[in-house]
Structure formats: structure tokens, C-alpha cells
Amino acid sequence: PLPAITGNIQFKNVVFEYEKGRPALKGIDLDVRQGQSIALVGHTGSGKSTIINLLSRFYDTTGGSVLIDGYDIRDITVRSLRSQIGIVLQDTFIFSGTIRENIRFGRLEATNQEIEEAAKAVNAHDFITKLPNGYDTQVEERGNVLSMGQRQLLSFARALLANPRILILDEATASIDTETELKIQEALKVLLKGRTSFIVAHRLSTIRSADNIVVLDHGEIKESGTHQEL
Ligand code: ATP
Numbered sequence: 001p002l003p004a005i006t007g008n009i010q011f012k013n014v015v016f017e018y019e020k021g022r023p024a025l026k027g028i029d030l031d032v033r034q035g036q037s038i039a040l041v042g043h044t045g046s047g048k049s050t051i052i053n054l055l056s057r058f059y060d061t062t063g064g065s066v067l068i069d070g071y072d073i074r075d076i077t078v079r080s081l082r083s084q085i086g087i088v089l090q091d092t093f094i095f096s097g098t099i100r101e102n103i104r105f106g107r108l109e110a111t112n113q114e115i116e117e118a119a120k121a122v123n124a125h126d127f128i129t130k131l132p133n134g135y136d137t138q139v140e141e142r143g144n145v146l147s148m149g150q151r152q153l154l155s156f157a158r159a160l161l162a163n164p165r166i167l168i169l170d171e172a173t174a175s176i177d178t179e180t181e182l183k184i185q186e187a188l189k190v191l192l193k194g195r196t197s198f199i200v201a202h203r204l205s206t207i208r209s210a211d212n213i214v215v216l217d218h219g220e221i222k223e224s225g226t227h228q229e230l
């Protein structure tokens with residue numbers, strides 16, 4: 001098992017092919033230090049999700065290696081790896097159950113107080129308490145009790161409660177009203193604090209606040225730097 005990790009991540013000359021002879025990544029080098037956030041940007045098909053797929057080990061590299069704290073992730077069991085990585089995907093995953101259960105997710109030992117503290121920290125508590133049964137309100141996987149913005153905040157609360165060292169975020173593209181947008185921005189700051197994070201960023205505000213921005217183009221890094229540098 002992986003000892004308590006600090007969260008330094010390196011991609012070393014990473015090549016990946018979903019189909020033989022058609023590389024989706026063509027020699028990616030990345031060095032993300034503990035606690036830093038990196039925003040991945042680029043056109044559709046440029047390789048953003050592929051980088052995240054390799055880091056979560058949904059696939060293994062075709063060439064080169066991905067290292068966490070110097071360990072090749074192929075030498076870490078998927079289970080142990082996933083226990084250290086929080087993943088928030090675009091279609092933030094809601095299952096049939098109460099709001100409380102949705103935040104608790106895998107953390108069966110979490111108390112109601114811990115759940116509410118996580119919700120408060122990411123600006124989700126207010127809308128939750130306005131629902132007919134508050135934290136005990138029943139939601140459905142495809143129901144429409146929650147807006148896209150509220151789903152996003154709920155998934156932030158879940159990720160915060162899980163408290164992973166590494167966070168992967170595929171930011172939702174759905175249009176969100178200005179007020180919720182501000183809440184999400186604030187919440188994101190809380191969520192990213194102290195974690196190494198990879199963000200497929202769609203919002204300018206998110207890109208601006210990242211420590212490093214990597215622009216991908218056809219599976220290669222076209223440029224990288226801070227928002228000021230680019
Ligand atoms: P988007 O902004 O549309 O999400 P992306 O930057 O995330 O794009 P990737 O999904 O990483 O792009 O795709 C990189 C390349 O790999 C593209 O050429 C894509 O067609 C190809 N690709 C992605 N997933 C698969 C798959 N499951 N099987 C085959 N090819 C794939």
C-alpha cells in the first residue's frame with residue numbers, strides 16, 4: 001500500500017495510444033509540486049481528459065511513466081491509488097438517496113456534523129437547508145431537484161469530506177447563473193487548498209487562479225506558465 005503521500009506528480013515523456021499508431025499524447029512532461037494546481041486547457045481532442053485518465057489509472061501509459069511522490073503509479077494498486085485521489089467529473093455523479101448520503105458517499109464513518117461542515121465550507125449548506133427536508137431530502141440520479149450549479153457544490157462537499165491529497169476536477173461546462181458561479185469560485189478555493197490538483201478548466205476564473213496553465217494541442221504541450229506569463 002501507498003504510504004501517506006504528499007502529492008508530487010510527474011509525467012515523464014508520456015505517450016498514450018487508445019488505438020495503435022494514433023497517439024492521443026505524444027511525449028508529455030509535467031511536474032506538479034505538492035499543493036499546486038494545474039489547469040489543462042486546449043481544443044476538443046487535444047488530450048486533456050486523457051491526462052486525467054492516466055493519472056486515475058483508467059488506462060496505463062503506452063510509453064513513459066507517471067510518478068506520484070517518485071513511485072511509478074503502475075506499482076501502486078488501483079485501490080490504494082484511488083483512495084488518495086478525489087475525482088469530480090463533469091456530470092457530477094448523484095445517486096438515488098438523500099442529500100446527506102450523497103455527500104457521505106464512501107465515508108461511512110462521517111458524522112452528520114462533519115457532513116454539514118463540509119457543506120458549509122463549499123457554500124452548499126444554504127441551498128440544502130432550503131430544500132423541503134434539508135439534508136434528508138431525497139434526490140434521484142436523473143431527477144431535477146438540483147440545478148447543475150447545486151450538483152457541482154454537492155460534489156465539492158463530497159470531495160472535501162473525502163479529503164484526498166490529489167484532486168482531479170473536470171469542470172462543468174453548463175451555464176450557471178452569476179450568483180452560483182461566485183459560490184463555486186469561492187468553494188473551489190477551499191477545495192483546492194493544500195491539495196495537488198489537475199483541473200480541466202473551462203472557466204476563465206478557474207484558469208486565472210491556477211498555479212500553472214498547460215495548453216495542449218494535438219497531444220502535445222504547446223505552452224505553459226501562469227496566467228500572467230501566457
Ligand atoms: P474535450 O475537450 O472534447 O473533452 P480532450 O482534450 O479531453 O477533449 P481527449 O478525450 O483526451 O481530448 O482525446 C484525445 C484524443 O484521443 C482525441 O483524438 C480523441 O478522439 C481520442 N480518444 C479519446 N478517448 C478515446 C477512446 N476511448 N477511444 C479512442 N480514442 C479516444
Ligand code: MG
Nearest residue numbers: 048049050200
Ligand atoms: Mg475531455
